[in-house]
Amino acid sequence: MKTDIILAGVGGQGILSIAATIGTAAVAKGLNIKQAEVHGMSQRGGDVQSHLRLSDKPIASDLIPQGQVDIIISVEPMEALRYVDMLKPDGWIVTNKATFNNISNYPEAEDIYNELKKYKNHIIIDANTIAKDLGSSRSANIVILGAAAKFIDMPYESFEEALMSIFARKGEDVVNANIKALHAGTEAAEKYIKG
């Protein structure tokens, strides 16, 4: 088993929480993991990314080689495209549809979606709206994780268990909100694939 993931987004969008959830699930399963994060200056509203590698064998590099990523999981659609050079030919792009526009030359959203659709395997869901409808707009990142979960070679329950352990200290409400967000993301992805 080996899954190489790029997590993408804008500083402050919560990609490290996605990473922590997958990481916690992987460690509980006894898998090897390496996860390279970006801290420091770029976190201030700039593009951020994390390389997350899971394997049942030892992992050498903290960085994934170019062209070998299995899944790009992105909380922002333009940020998903930023790493397509890392993606395998048959890799998946799972991204939020909601744009985060904090630059003056941000492109037309439709142009971004059209580019994304050029890749064979893509899922584009509006995680912000889904999270908002659930009454927990801050868990859009976990909605995206839910949409990507079935492409990560681990049992679905392991993500639920990871969310329970990560958010346990914040109380039952927060745990439940995140698990609901995970489920909603998974459902939205299934719907998207069915068309």
Added chain:
Amino acid sequence: MQKILLLGDEALAQGALDAGLSGVYAYPGTPSTEITEYIQASKQAEEGGIHCDWSANEKTALESALGMSYAGKRALVCMKHVGLNVAADPFMNASIVGANGGLVIVSADDPSMHSSQNEQDSRVYGKFALIPTFEPSNQQECYDLVQYAFNFSEMFHTPVLLRMVTRLAHSRSGVECKSPKAQNLLNIPTNLKQFILLPAIAKKNYAGLLGKQNDFMSHGEKDGWNTLTLGKDRKLGIIASGIGYNYLMENYPDGCPYSILKISQYPLPVNMLTRLAAESVELLVIEDGYPFIEEQIKSIIPTPLIIRGRLDGTLPRMGELNPNIVAQGLGIKVPDFNIVPEVVKPRPPKLCDGCPHISSYNALNEALSDYVPGRVFADIGCYTLGALPPYNAINSCVDMGASITMAKGAFDAGIFPAVAIIGDSTFTHSGMTGLLDAILDKSAITVMILDNETTGMTGGQDSCAFGRIENICLGLGVEKEHIRVIIPLPKNHEENVKVIKEELEYKGVSVIVPRRECLQVIGKKHRRR
């Protein structure tokens, strides 16, 4: 044993705690900050009464740690690579006095300058000071090597350097921990003159340090951190240090056919290098940072062997390595990959919405609009982002504290008004002495100390300046009526412009303190509640 998921920085911190650490001394700096933050949050540290408050700068940190080492206890000092420049004086001289309790100095390099002004390689400092230097290649080695480093430091009564790089500092992996060791007891040095660097003693100590070099090296040959594996194919011998080793192995999932010398301990193991050279036709050096090993082996290896690496262009001269760059250096064909479409635009970091620095820059820009541009000397921190549009507000960013002193020099040369922009934490780090120079010289500069009551860029650590900026300025000799505190909010814009304009025209040192708490820190406090 259950592995715990730790950043390289955190693994190092936990390793130090389990090695019987008594104190960590540090100033925040990416990518080293998380080492100290981990210890600050650790129950084990709290129960052990381990010192972990931030220091004013890297120099005070290193000196305090040296004092703890003098007293026989184990001390850790952490900084980013450029912090070691600030601490260079105690660093070079600590190597001459030596250590009593274990003293490990961590310097975290930032190849590719993700969050830094340069990509200097700290291993050069280790060689400069003639002290043992360690370079872990993975998170487990961060944990294990720091423990070995403490033992080594005590065995040879020498401070040691541990070099990190961004990619390891900020990457997480499973780490297996050992049971913790007790802290050392208080133990004053047997030789009470060891730490007095009068020339007569310094000469003796220096000769002693030189005399230890062979021992340092021979431990590097046999203690297992440097390993030589001879390969089937003797055409190429590869020297890979630190995380360079990982990028090499990533390219050979089924094992590397060539001989490999993995380096994690310096001084370089001359015997291992000579052996590798004798067994190889060509050598390739893979190291993240400067061509540090590559330059040295040219004088170590006797035969006229071809040596490839960053100097001959096999690998790029600058920037961090990655698996693809190393693959190209090895002549492995990299598969074609997708091209990033043009619709993707750069998204540089920027000041947060509502950031107090925005109001400060808007007011400053308007106050300066009547003058020829090119007179604002800034410093290191979030406010350096004022260099970018739409502000375009600053003209320099060099090193911690250089804003005030450069403004002073520019005034001396004839630039008036000259403005310095410095953050609260940077001011107590390295700005105070420069301000004293300006006061004593009656240099007509306007110093804006942007006080967001925290060390912002590194994530909101306590600032040593908190609550004492006006008193420091008064004590140094700034006139009371020229210390002006303003609140950087959009609604105060007109009033703030007026204050800045008045002080710009003053023919002496004036200090303006725009004070409003960092929004990130407010958010963090709110989330904690």
